Amino acid sequence: MLIQFSEEQKMLQSVAREFTSNEIAPRDRWMDENGFDWELAKKITEAGFMGANIPEQYGGSGGGIVDNTIIAQEFAKGSASMATFIGAHWLATNLILENGTEEQRQTYLPEAVNGKIFAFGLTEASAGSDAAGIKSVAEETEDGWVLNGSKAWITNSGVADYYIILALSDPELGTRGISAFLLPKDAEGLSIGKFEKKMGCRGSATCELAFDNIRLPKEALLGQRGQGFKMAMQTLDIGRIVAGAVCAGIAEHAFEMAKKYANERVAFGKPIKAFQGVSFRFADMYAEIRAMELLSYDAAFLKDAGKRCTLEAAAAKLFATEHCVEICRAAQGVFGGNGYSAEYDIERLVRDACGWCVMEGSTEILRMIVSGTVLAK
Numbered sequence: 001m002l003i004q005f006s007e008e009q010k011m012l013q014s015v016a017r018e019f020t021s022n023e024i025a026p027r028d029r030w031m032d033e034n035g036f037d038w039e040l041a042k043k044i045t046e047a048g049f050m051g052a053n054i055p056e057q058y059g060g061s062g063g064g065i066v067d068n069t070i071i072a073q074e075f076a077k078g079s080a081s082m083a084t085f086i087g088a089h090w091l092a093t094n095l096i097l098e099n100g101t102e103e104q105r106q107t108y109l110p111e112a113v114n115g116k117i118f119a120f121g122l123t124e125a126s127a128g129s130d131a132a133g134i135k136s137v138a139e140e141t142e143d144g145w146v147l148n149g150s151k152a153w154i155t156n157s158g159v160a161d162y163y164i165i166l167a168l169s170d171p172e173l174g175t176r177g178i179s180a181f182l183l184p185k186d187a188e189g190l191s192i193g194k195f196e197k198k199m200g201c202r203g204s205a206t207c208e209l210a211f212d213n214i215r216l217p218k219e220a221l222l223g224q225r226g227q228g229f230k231m232a233m234q235t236l237d238i239g240r241i242v243a244g245a246v247c248a249g250i251a252e253h254a255f256e257m258a259k260k261y262a263n264e265r266v267a268f269g270k271p272i273k274a275f276q277g278v279s280f281r282f283a284d285m286y287a288e289i290r291a292m293e294l295l296s297y298d299a300a301f302l303k304d305a306g307k308r309c310t311l312e313a314a315a316a317k318l319f320a321t322e323h324c325v326e327i328c329r330a331a332q333g334v335f336g337g338n339g340y341s342a343e344y345d346i347e348r349l350v351r352d353a354c355g356w357c358v359m360e361g362s363t364e365i366l367r368m369i370v371s372g373t374v375l376a377k
């Protein structure tokens, strides 16, 4: 497979690369220490990235999944946190784009383009990998729904304006009884927990949510009643493609940092890149990063061509997340003792990389998807 970007996509890549280098990369250490950067989010909105996945008729740039993948990869070269932030926002807004009524699209998508932040809430404290085991309940009433329950580990929570929440509308129907709901941040009965003190990706906000008798109008239902689980799984295909590219971006960031260090650091009278034990690391890192890119873009092009890509997206994320951690560790090794110091930034990338092995499906769950599919053929 040959990845062929259109002229517009090449231009998008160069714009995203420049934006990352000028605006995102210089803020990554600050975000690691202080959390979400509102000023940067504003700049991301002004540059048009929040609506990169949204059609022009709703004010967005009308890009496909390949375009999202390009932006996510570039952002991740400067900050895994900002790539996490925008990936979650796109994931949630894609659900509206693909499943919303025309009225919902016209209401929410222009807001998403203009900087309102969206989040996707599936996981609960007792149901992560086993997402079908969620317990949050949306009970139908005469004039709408009453939402009770909780969510855990929701990216963008605490900073989001809107949440897309998966809850049981018909508990007796299992996964066919799960529906999706649009929940505004100021809904009465919504409590947002404290920000999680995470190992990495600390510039992206993550909290628990609690729902106490939240009254929602009928129009809060997103998509068909009972289709929420299917919708969530379909949108996770996109999330996993983007995740693969984010990991390629993080890995390339680590590669570049280590390359600079290997050129500058002298041991035994030579720059350490002269030692085969060091230089061979770069050969492996390079090959693995290219493979990560190929798998991610292969799935992205399939998706944009309207083809099913659950297997390809899961394989891309599986390969990319696991190799990203290995590459960041290998790059850290190039720094010797300095790799262990926050001053040299590489340790942050190791921490950031680990989170991606869990979010949007852990390594084991992805192995289950991939093995289940290939063995059934």
Ligand SMILES: Cc1cc2nc3c(=O)[nH]c(=O)nc-3n(C[C@H](O)[C@H](O)[C@H](O)COP(=O)(O)OP(=O)(O)OC[C@H]3O[C@@H](n4cnc5c(N)ncnc54)[C@H](O)[C@@H]3O)c2cc1C
Pocket (backbone or CB within 6 Å): 088, 120, 121, 122, 123, 125, 126, 127, 128, 129, 130, 152, 153, 154, 155, 156, 198, 201, 206, 355, 358, 359, 360, 361, 362, 363, 364, 365
């Ligand atoms: C930084 C971060 C951001 C996140 N953002 C979001 C978000 O925006 N929205 C959202 O809904 N969720 C989000 N999540 C939640 C994430 O999707 C879950 O953490 C993930 O699905 C794993 O669920 P769990 O944490 O409950 O682990 P568990 O499901 O309890 O798994 C624990 C371990 O057991 C393994 N395991 C579980 N079942 C099996 C099995 N059948 N076979 C083999 N191994 C198994 C898992 O692989 C894992 O290693 C986020 C998580 C993190 C860390």
